[in-house]
Amino acid sequence: MSENRTTPPAEGQEKDVLLVLDKQQGKVSAVKGFDKEGNLQTVPPIQGGEFMQVDRNGDIISNLVANFYRKFQDTEGLALFRCKASEVERNAKAIEDNHRNPTPEGDKQTEALRVPKPNNPESKQGYRFDPAKIDWESLKKVGITANTLKNTKDFDRVMRGYKSRNTYTVSGTVGGFYLRPTDVKLSFYQAKDGTIVPKLHGVQMDEKLLQRPYNGHEFSKQEQGNLQHIGNLGSVAQITDPKSGEQIPVFISRDRHTHELEYMRADKWKCPDSVCGVKVSPEQKAAFEAGKAVRMENLQFKDGTRRSAYLQVSAVERGLEFLPRAAVQALQQGQQPTQQVAGVKDGQGVEFNGHVQPGAQGKSPDKVQPKDVIPAAESRTQVAVNTEGKTNEATKQTKEPLKQGQDKPTAKQKEKQDKTLKADKPKKSRGMKM
Numbered sequence: 001m002s003e004n005r006t007t008p009p010a011e012g013q014e015k016d017v018l019l020v021l022d023k024q025q026g027k028v029s030a031v032k033g034f035d036k037e038g039n040l041q042t043v044p045p046i047q048g049g050e051f052m053q054v055d056r057n058g059d060i061i062s063n064l065v066a067n068f069y070r071k072f073q074d075t076e077g078l079a080l081f082r083c084k085a086s087e088v089e090r091n092a093k094a095i096e097d098n099h100r101n102p103t104p105e106g107d108k109q110t111e112a113l114r115v116p117k118p119n120n121p122e123s124k125q126g127y128r129f130d131p132a133k134i135d136w137e138s139l140k141k142v143g144i145t146a147n148t149l150k151n152t153k154d155f156d157r158v159m160r161g162y163k164s165r166n167t168y169t170v171s172g173t174v175g176g177f178y179l180r181p182t183d184v185k186l187s188f189y190q191a192k193d194g195t196i197v198p199k200l201h202g203v204q205m206d207e208k209l210l211q212r213p214y215n216g217h218e219f220s221k222q223e224q225g226n227l228q229h230i231g232n233l234g235s236v237a238q239i240t241d242p243k244s245g246e247q248i249p250v251f252i253s254r255d256r257h258t259h260e261l262e263y264m265r266a267d268k269w270k271c272p273d274s275v276c277g278v279k280v281s282p283e284q285k286a287a288f289e290a291g292k293a294v295r296m297e298n299l300q301f302k303d304g305t306r307r308s309a310y311l312q313v314s315a316v317e318r319g320l321e322f323l324p325r326a327a328v329q330a331l332q333q334g335q336q337p338t339q340q341v342a343g344v345k346d347g348q349g350v351e352f353n354g355h356v357q358p359g360a361q362g363k364s365p366d367k368v369q370p371k372d373v374i375p376a377a378e379s380r381t382q383v384a385v386n387t388e389g390k391t392n393e394a395t396k397q398t399k400e401p402l403k404q405g406q407d408k409p410t411a412k413q414k415e416k417q418d419k420t421l422k423a424d425k426p427k428k429s430r431g432m433k434m
Contacts, residue, residue: 015053017088018115019045019095021079025273026099028081028092045092053085080115128161129188129196139198142170142179144186154186162318163187163201167257170200185258204259205390207380207407214252214261215239227254227261229330229374230323232312235291236266251291253315256324264315266291275311275320276300288313293323293331344373347387348401352379381407 018031020042029042033052043049083091091113098106136146149155154164164186171181185201210224217237219227226234233252241248250263271285276299280288287294293312300306310328314321323331342353347370354373375383382402384390 015085016082017045017051017053017085019081019083019088019092019113021081021095021099023079023099026096027273028095030088030092045088047086047089049088051085051088054082081110081113082115083113127156127159129159129190131159134188134196134198142172142200144168144170144198149186158186158188161188163255163316167203183257185255201255201258201260203257203390205381205384206259209259209261210254215242215263216247217252227252230293230312230327231256231316232293232314233291234293234312236289237263239263251313251315253317255316256327262315264313264318266313269313269319272320288320341368341373344368344370346370346383350382350386350401351404352376352383354379379405 019028020031020040021028028045030045030049030051032041032043032050034040043051081091081095094106095110095113098110131146139145146155148168149158149164152164152166154166158164167183167185169181170184171179173179183203187199187201188196189199191197210219210227217239219233223233223235223237226232231254236249237252238247239250239252240246249266251266251269252261252263254261266289269289271280271288273280275296278296278299280296284294284296288311291313293310295308295310297308298306299309310323310331311320312323313319340353340355343351344354345351352373352375354375356368356372356374370387382405386401
């Protein structure tokens with residue numbers, strides 16, 4: 001036995017070892033401890049291993065379990081057990097075997113070892129945030145309530161620390177400022193003083209976002225196309241950590257609704273052993289870990305059907321995601337030459353140039369509709385303003401349609417806008433003379 005392993009305790013003094021079952025992977029690990037950031041450290045459950053041991057009846061294990069469920073945002077995929085250190089290997093195998101092939105006898109044995117979740121609402125749901133500590137009254141003023149989130153099935157998601165999947169239209173007065181109607185996603189974060197603060201993720205209209213460095217990483221043309229049309233970078237990038245300043249490997253994704261860029265550390269993510277009942281091969285694992293999209297066959301879905309699908313690591317979803325149809329079409333198109341079109345008219349009848357979307361490739365030019373065309377870079381702002389009614393800082397006061405390739409008001413239009421704003425601005429009262 002090596003020196004760093006624990007020695008068997010004297011009879012009557014044996015302590016418990018904690019075991020963690022990863023339900024998705026079907027593997028049991030033993031708890032070694034926690035690192036400086038509070039992350040769980042595990043080791044294989046081999047007899048005589050270097051395990052963290054706790055008194056069976058002490059307060060330490062109660063506090064540890066409570067902290068465990070508070071630390072991990074979504075513990076639905078994890079189960080915690082405890083057993084004698086001398087029985088760790090046998091019990092770990094029994095838990096794994098029963099997870100793969102449940103039996104009444106196996107269920108009885110594992111339930112006797114299971115550590116129950118603390119009996120409080122936060123940990124019961126695997127929540128990171130306590131709903132009772134959120135200022136719902138302030139959120140209500142802009143149009144979001146707890147029931148709003150529950151109706152869209154986003155409540156559990158945001159309470160666990162994720163960004164909402166749906167967008168919500170918000171408006172109203174916040175902190176003395178008027179918020180005009182806009183679509184946002186919602187998330188929460190904990191401030192330094194302990195308060196839970198809502199964060200509104202608005203739709204970004206920055207057309208040059210992908211052309212600028214992102215935490216020190218400059219996107220290639222291929223990467224820009226991947227983020228815009230698929231949603232994920234398609235590779236692992238090195239960026240400068242905004243907090244520590246060190247270089248870290250990350251997956252980068254673009255939110256398909258808000259266009260916001262997000263990253264997730266690639267060296268912290270672990271690829272699952274199976275997806276929807278299908279084992280992930282070593283080659284598929286390597287592709288996922290490199291940020292690539294992978295087609296998996298014969299997946300078993302909850303509705304009982306079996307079908308194929310493309311999956312890829314998403315920083316937005318914090319793990320593997322099923323690529324939507326438009327992303328798959330863009331992926332399958334790959335490096336094929338795109339069908340260019342010119343002279344298509346936007347919502348204001350102004351012509352613009354672009355290329356045909358993957359799903360409309362092959363249409364004859366006379367049958368291509370504006371909705372089938374992705375605007376060229378120089379026409380994106382024009383189409384966004386003229387067709388979709390969107391604005392950015394430069395075009396928010398524009399009342400006239402933008403001309404072909406125009407991305408901001410002309411000097412003459414700007415002068416006209418300024419005169420209109422000045423005429424509409426109420427004069428300040430000088431007060432009453434005494």
